[in-house]
Amino acid sequence: MRFTDEHRLLRDAVRDLVEREINPHVDEWEAARSFPAHALFKIFGRAGYLGITKPHAYGGMELDWSYAMVMAEALGHARCGAVPMAIGVQTDMCTPALARFGSDELKREFLAPSIAGDLVGSIGVSESVAGSDVAAIKTTAVKDGGDYVVRGEKMWITNGIQADWMCCLVNTSDDPPHRNKSLIVVPLDAPGVERSTKLEKLGMWASDTAQIFFDGVRVPQRYRIGDEGMGFTYQMMQFQEERLWGAANVLTALEDLIQDTIDYARQRRAFGRAILDNQVVHFRLAELQTEIEALRSLVYRATELLVAGDDVTLLASMAKLKAGRLARQVSDACLQYWGGQGYMWESPVARAYRDCRLMSIGGGADEVMLSIICKHQGTLPGTGG
Ligand SMILES: Cc1cc2nc3c(=O)[nH]c(=O)nc-3n(C[C@H](O)[C@H](O)[C@H](O)COP(=O)(O)OP(=O)(O)OC[C@H]3O[C@@H](n4cnc5c(N)ncnc54)[C@H](O)[C@@H]3O)c2cc1C
Numbered sequence: 001m002r003f004t005d006e007h008r009l010l011r012d013a014v015r016d017l018v019e020r021e022i023n024p025h026v027d028e029w030e031a032a033r034s035f036p037a038h039a040l041f042k043i044f045g046r047a048g049y050l051g052i053t054k055p056h057a058y059g060g061m062e063l064d065w066s067y068a069m070v071m072a073e074a075l076g077h078a079r080c081g082a083v084p085m086a087i088g089v090q091t092d093m094c095t096p097a098l099a100r101f102g103s104d105e106l107k108r109e110f111l112a113p114s115i116a117g118d119l120v121g122s123i124g125v126s127e128s129v130a131g132s133d134v135a136a137i138k139t140t141a142v143k144d145g146g147d148y149v150v151r152g153e154k155m156w157i158t159n160g161i162q163a164d165w166m167c168c169l170v171n172t173s174d175d176p177p178h179r180n181k182s183l184i185v186v187p188l189d190a191p192g193v194e195r196s197t198k199l200e201k202l203g204m205w206a207s208d209t210a211q212i213f214f215d216g217v218r219v220p221q222r223y224r225i226g227d228e229g230m231g232f233t234y235q236m237m238q239f240q241e242e243r244l245w246g247a248a249n250v251l252t253a254l255e256d257l258i259q260d261t262i263d264y265a266r267q268r269r270a271f272g273r274a275i276l277d278n279q280v281v282h283f284r285l286a287e288l289q290t291e292i293e294a295l296r297s298l299v300y301r302a303t304e305l306l307v308a309g310d311d312v313t314l315l316a317s318m319a320k321l322k323a324g325r326l327a328r329q330v331s332d333a334c335l336q337y338w339g340g341q342g343y344m345w346e347s348p349v350a351r352a353y354r355d356c357r358l359m360s361i362g363g364g365a366d367e368v369m370l371s372i373i374c375k376h377q378g379t380l381p382g383t384g385g
Contacts, residue, residue, distance in 0.1 A: 001300040014074035029206035045117020058112040076252030081355030082207035092245040094123040094167040101226030122163035124154035135177035141170040160210025181231035192217035203354030247323035261334040321369035324360035331356040
């Protein structure tokens with residue numbers, strides 16, 4: 001993928017916004033275990049960055065996904081993983097299916113204000129009984145008059161405390177599990193919605209995460225996204241963007257971490273020389289930098305194919321798997337070279353170590369990515385020739 005001047009302009013502008021509107025507040029937001037989503041999203045919305053790939057008709061820029069990828073990379077310069085993740089949920093996790101399959105009316109009601117930064121969205125797939133096995137979710141939406149009545153619960157929902165709406169995967173029939181699901185928009189101020197208190201997490205502290213309960217929540221049937229029974233398929237499509245976004249976002253975050261580590265190890269001395277001057281240290285950092293560049297090539301290739309209209313499930317899964325593995329390796333190696341200072345709770349490398357751990361779990365665990373890759377290889381039991 002070759003960057004145009006437009007890509008470079010967008011990258012620099014988003015990075016500039018990150019430096020002005022996110023980084024000065026990161027320590028405060030991490031300590032508060034939350035960031036002001038509505039205020040920050042309004043700033044990003046005004047700049048147009050919450051609708052890069054979305055149609056003009058709903059306030060978007062209508063650019064191709066390579067620009068969303070550029071924004072994901074630029075957001076990686078935030079000094080925490082939590083805030084970029086929350087923005088990524090809004091731009092590339094809870095809105096792609098709505099933009100693709102939602103009715104005009106639904107898009108005017110939920111997509112346009114989300115692009116403007118007036119509404120905060122969330123994606124509700126995981127439940128306390130079903131995370132990796134998406135087909136096994138239990139939440140139901142049963143038709144009653146012109147409504148659906150939703151019962152069930154969603155777990156570990158990013159933006160869950162502050163979100164105004166959820167793109168929610170529910171069972172709408174007793175058909176087989178891949179054909180009985182629908183995506184519906186659930187307004188989170190509807191009667192019958194209850195949110196847990198903020199869940200305490202290992203990392204991603206500034207992002208608010210909640211469990212959300214639905215007890216007979218009435219949602220108009222016109223809030224269904226696309227066709228009934230197509231929810232599983234729509235969600236699998238939406239996962240392509242989510243997983244590629246995650247892989248793109250981690251590239252710059254890991255590069256910044258390596259650079260911070262080089263700076264630290266250059267000034268920190270042991271046995272009469274800088275820590276960095278040990279070959280084992282600078283070789284390891286060079287090796288990891290090379291791995292990041294290899295991941296970048298995979299992300300860019302997948303992006304190019306996605307933009308061309310191909311199904312990139314295989315490459316997006318490979319990128320997500322590699323990103324999860326690499327995020328753990330890089331943050332672990334860097335923490336090692338910071339020594340005792342790296343182990344301190346408040347050190348930036350400790351934050352990165354905690355945040356990076358999510359990459360191998362959230363949005364599909366490494367093993368789920370491996371299962372998808374195996375399906376394509378024909379090596380998963382029951383899928384071979
Ligand atoms: C901070 C955070 C934010 C999140 N945000 C959201 C959100 O906004 N919306 C949402 O819907 N979900 C969200 N999630 C949920 C996340 O997507 C799930 O945690 C993830 O998909 C894994 O599901 P699980 O936790 O139920 O793991 P399980 O399904 O219980 O699996 C546990 C572990 O078992 C292993 N495993 C699973 N399947 C296999 C297999 N076939 N073979 C071998 N090993 C296997 C994996 O190592 C996996 O990590 C979030 C999670 C976290 C921690």
